[in-house]
Amino acid sequence: MQTFSYDSDLIGGSIQVRECRIIADLLLRGASPEQWQEAIQQQNLLQIRSPASAKRIAQALRKRLERLDAPFWRAIRDGDEELATQVAFCAALERNLLLVEYIETVLKDAFVTRAEVLERYHWGEFLEDRSHRDPAIETWTESSRKKMGQVIYRMLAEVGLLRSTRSMKLQHLLVRPEVRVLLEDSQRQRIKACLEVSSATAQ
Numbered sequence: 001m002q003t004f005s006y007d008s009d010l011i012g013g014s015i016q017v018r019e020c021r022i023i024a025d026l027l028l029r030g031a032s033p034e035q036w037q038e039a040i041q042q043q044n045l046l047q048i049r050s051p052a053s054a055k056r057i058a059q060a061l062r063k064r065l066e067r068l069d070a071p072f073w074r075a076i077r078d079g080d081e082e083l084a085t086q087v088a089f090c091a092a093l094e095r096n097l098l099l100v101e102y103i104e105t106v107l108k109d110a111f112v113t114r115a116e117v118l119e120r121y122h123w124g125e126f127l128e129d130r131s132h133r134d135p136a137i138e139t140w141t142e143s144s145r146k147k148m149g150q151v152i153y154r155m156l157a158e159v160g161l162l163r164s165t166r167s168m169k170l171q172h173l174l175v176r177p178e179v180r181v182l183l184e185d186s187q188r189q190r191i192k193a194c195l196e197v198s199s200a201t202a203q
Contacts, residue, residue, distance in 0.1 A: 006098045006134045011147055012060035014154040017081065019046050020088040023061045024073040064091040072182055079178070086179045086195065089159045093191045099152060102126055103194045107161070110170055111200045117168045118156070123149040161198060172198040 022045045026036060039045050040058045048054040065073060068091055075087045093100050106122045109115075127145055131137035156162040163169040175195045183192040 008096050008098045009060050010151045014151050015088045015158045017085050017088050021077050024076040028073050064095040067094040083176050103197050108197050108200045
């Protein structure tokens, strides 16, 4: 029997829209392994000082985007900043069940109870709760846990669900109609619900 595991890439970074546009373009062009290497290593399109870091970030973002389909890639590459950000956030959700469940529980509860701010300590409590499903969480270092929390807050601020990572004030997110259509057409109802979490009301 296979044990459940949260296969998360949250330590890899936040939404990174500019970088996602570059990766989306390479995916849409069907770039060969040689072309990937040329773009990321030689041309340094991601503009990252260390070639090793560039390769790691490119791989992490590629793994996120490859879980989506070409229409999503086009929206990231060709869309305006708001549209590209929302779709790149969908890619992060598609790749990170832990982020999805955090939004479905902690963030949704904050909106339902009309809390003004997102409490940082809830992240630790959330991980404690999830460790019953995935005991490996118990082995994560304190610094790793903290870093993941920071990445999540940064994503929520970038997409517009938080005013800033400093204030942690919750705000309503107006989901773009194009994003709704992409998610409905590909039957990603769970991810759509995550984006619409600020509209959550008590059942």
